[in-house]
Amino acid sequence: MIVSRKPSLGVFALLLLALTLGGCAQQIRQANPDARPTPASSPSQAIAAGDYARAADLYMRAASNQSDPERSRRLRFEAGLAAAQAGNTTMARQILDSFTPSTLERGDRGRYELAQREISIAGLPPSQALDRLPPPSSGTAPAIAERVWEKRAQLHFEQNDLIAGIGALVQRGVWLVDDQMLRGNDSTIYDKALDAISMGQGPQSSAARDADKTTLGWLALADIGQRRWSSRNERDRALASWEERFAQHPATRAVLENRFSYRASTSPAQREPGQRAFGETPRPQSDTVALALPLTGKFENAAKAIRDGFMFAYENDDTAPSRPMIYDTNTMTATDVQRQAQSDRVGILVGPLDKPKVAEMARLDSRIPTIGLNYSDTPNQRPGFYQFALSPEDEAREVARHAADEGHRGALALVPSGGWGTRVFDAFREAFEQRGGQLINYANYEPSEPDHRDPIQSVLRNRAGADFIFVAGQPDQARLIRSQLRYYRARNLKMFTTSHAYTGTPNAGDDIDLNGVGFADMPWVVGQGDFLENRRAEAEQRYGTTAKHYKRLFAMGMDAWRLTDRIAEQGLASGDVFEGMSGVLKVNQDGTIRRYLAWAVFRSGEPQLVEMPSMNDARSDSSRAAPDPWAQR
Incomplete structure (x- = not known):
């Protein structure tokens, strides 16, 4: 049996001494765990x-x-x-x-x-x-x-x-x-x-x-x-x-x-809400370029298409330095990639591709200018680290820009449920409303469902003032939605979409349902003219399958080399604009690369170029361009 006793004065003295020596010991929220904060009055x-x-x-x-x-x-x-x-x-x-x-x-x-x-x-x-x-x-x-x-x-x-x-x-x-x-x-x-x-x-x-x-x-x-x-x-x-x-x-x-009770000698850096710090960019310390991609594993096909496009652009660059080094990052961490690049005295590093490694690479302390081939979610990153990706948000913004330029002021939207649809929808709405448009109504559809009649009827129920509908989806979904819009008496409602609705290869038999549908896509995919046609033919002759069936990733690889070459020549600065095969490229303040795209319309089941992207449009566009799933409404 334990008997409780009051401590003597001597014990209190010892306790006081212990507290004096160890009073800085533990920083606990409240001295009394049972103490309850006063309820807020407002x-x-x-x-x-x-x-x-x-x-x-x-x-x-x-x-x-x-x-x-x-x-x-x-x-x-x-x-x-x-x-x-x-x-x-x-x-x-x-x-x-x-x-x-x-x-x-x-x-x-x-x-x-x-x-x-x-x-x-x-x-x-x-x-x-x-x-x-x-x-x-x-x-x-x-x-x-x-x-x-x-x-x-x-x-x-x-x-x-x-x-x-x-x-x-x-x-x-x-x-x-x-x-x-x-x-x-x-x-x-x-x-x-x-x-x-x-x-x-x-x-x-x-x-x-x-x-x-x-x-x-x-x-x-x-x-x-x-x-x-x-x-x-x-x-x-x-x-x-x-x-x-x-x-x-x-x-x-x-x-x-x-x-x-410690007075700090520094204070947090001052910046605008959401502003990312993007300081002085380090310069390449050598002419050596390394391309880091997961050439084996689940991203193998995408990685090889980017690699082939990168090498195709390199081979067509008469001023290019020694042949780039290639790293297979399938089993490498971002730290492993950086250490290998440092060991090889790499001047510019391109990659990695998968999102988690890009985010990890952004946090590493490195003086090697690096182009991550994806977007990370966190807004803080180091100087000299750029992010380049085939962002569907860029395409949604381009749809909004084109619609506004055509004079459209009221929009409906139909997008797939899930994170991808959310990001595309919010990027479209933000860009359209920035240009004075109004989203009248929208609905989500389930991509796995064979029939989208319910969301289509829902979005059409309140369509007063709408003069077009933005639809995001893959080719089968876009074709089905276009057909069902006609069925529900919305034949004359213009439909705009992103490149995801087009496979990249003309197929008049399958795409006849998309007649009249406008969409944003790469110059490399829908552009016309002798230069582009000759380059596409040359790429398919040299690289076969990847150049033919993975056109957009191949073009991304070409532009990754374009960015690399630009860094080597003069560096990249916020606001820089230049032409690429995946679009007109613009460097944002936070190091992300925004793409401005071509516009095409399906005629007789095949895409017809309407206009190529403009460098002047990119220069004059002051909107934020990083991947933005929760944009200003």
Whole structure:
């Protein structure tokens, strides 16, 4: 039997000494774990604290007490958004179903659509929900982007992937404009970093292998915070060393002072919401070029087509240096690729191709100018790292641009369900509305279904003011949808689409259903003239199958060499524009490469070129161009 006794004064003295020596030991959220924070008294306070259920309740109370009908409606709308973020789908549906999207202002419409997306994924497993809530990137409305990242963080935390969740909150901080919310986000990140340390997910753990530098900084700081130190001076030396390693880290904003009573000597870098840092580009240190592609494995066919296009362009370049080196990256990590390139004294590295390795490569500390052949999801990347891909978002933007240039002002949209359809749809809508157009109605269809009558009837039900329909899909789906649009008396409604509706090889028998349909595609695929026709014939003669059946990837390889050659000659700078085979290429501020495409229309079942892409259009286009699944509405 254990008898409880009051400690003597001597014991208290010992405890006091221990606290003096170890008072800096553990940085815990609250000294008293049972202490409960004071409930927020305003919706903004509740949102800053991440208590969206409380915010929804406060908004509804305010709406019920508001005598101005328009003000009351506005508060109810905010309550519906907060309820969706809180996961209260019943309340969110009841409120938001009373709003018609087309009557909302541009910014509110984007927030409304995000709330509906949150409602639709509420009952899904976290992994599936993450697939249906793609990350935002440049050009996104800050209010939407930060909310997407916060929701993605919640989903990662639900499946105990703490480091990925911390990374999502780090990205959320890039988009926050309110200082109170920034500090609240930082505090949450630090708490989650402490949880990660306690679960063995520290900065040196395998779980942190792919973490970005900012996330690693949070983990390293939490590691300092949970240790026992013999004195405050010893701990402060560790913090000074941390700050030197992670200069201008977000933790220097308030966490160091609030959690450690430590005054930082630096502060976070200032930038616009969502702006990526893209600093001075390193110059090639040699003429050697290396092409890094997964030439074996599941990406083998795509990789070989890109390789052949790259080599075809190289072979036709009279000023090219020594023959490029080729790495098979199937079993290599991005770190392996970089080490091999450093060992071979490579001046310019092209690749990798698969998305995770591109994201990993973007985070590596390297002085080798590199062209990643895909887009990463994270907005931060190192100087000299470029991203070039056959982005369907670029094509959707081109459709919107062409439609607006033709004078169209009202659009319908029909896109496949899932992440790909979401990205294409949002890129189209953002670009079309930027040019003064309006999305009247839209619907999703299931690509695996043999009949799309239900979504077609749904999208046509409210078509007043629409003068064309944007359809995204593969050839079979585009042909079927075009036929069913005719059946449902929309024969005269113009249909525009992306290159995905065309196989790349003329087939009048199959594509006769697409007559009159306009689409964006590469100059290499639909361009005309002796130069292009001769080059295509030459490519097929030299490279056979890849040049004939993988035209778009072959053209991507050609343009990858074009970018390489440009870096070697004069470097790449934001705003640079030049002609390529996959389109007119423009370098964005964040290092992504935007493509401007040709326009063609099906006539008698075969594509007919209408116009080639213009360098002047690319120069004058000020819209953001990175892959953008949650664009400004």
